[in-house]
Amino acid sequence: MVRLLIEDITIRKAEQIQLDIRFRGGAAKSLLLPKPLSFCESHKQNTAMVAEMDRLLESHNYADTARILNEKGFKTGDGLPLTPIAVGYVRKAYGLKSRFERLHGRGVASKGADMRARHQ
Numbered sequence: 001m002v003r004l005l006i007e008d009i010t011i012r013k014a015e016q017i018q019l020d021i022r023f024r025g026g027a028a029k030s031l032l033l034p035k036p037l038s039f040c041e042s043h044k045q046n047t048a049m050v051a052e053m054d055r056l057l058e059s060h061n062y063a064d065t066a067r068i069l070n071e072k073g074f075k076t077g078d079g080l081p082l083t084p085i086a087v088g089y090v091r092k093a094y095g096l097k098s099r100f101e102r103l104h105g106r107g108v109a110s111k112g113a114d115m116r117a118r119h120q
Contacts, residue, residue, distance in 0.1 A: 008022050015035070019033065052069060053091065057091065062087040065082075
């Protein structure tokens, strides 16, 4: 159906995307659109959520951290509810200390003790 109305479209990418549309019959229209975000930018985690996650990991495991963050209305960069696995990915991606590293830093866990803390 659109083929019956439009003769051709020219797309120019710069700071904005410019569409020049020529319609059958001679009419023309130009549109300026904002450049879409890159995949990385559009899936970036909320900085407030990452800060809250860092705070929660001081005293909670991944499952409890995910539950609390979900209760507070936080979502992943994809807009999905947080899971323990997602908490692990975000922790690693943003360089947050693991629960084991935090316990070890406080002297609560020794290197060979309680390896379960590593696999929250």
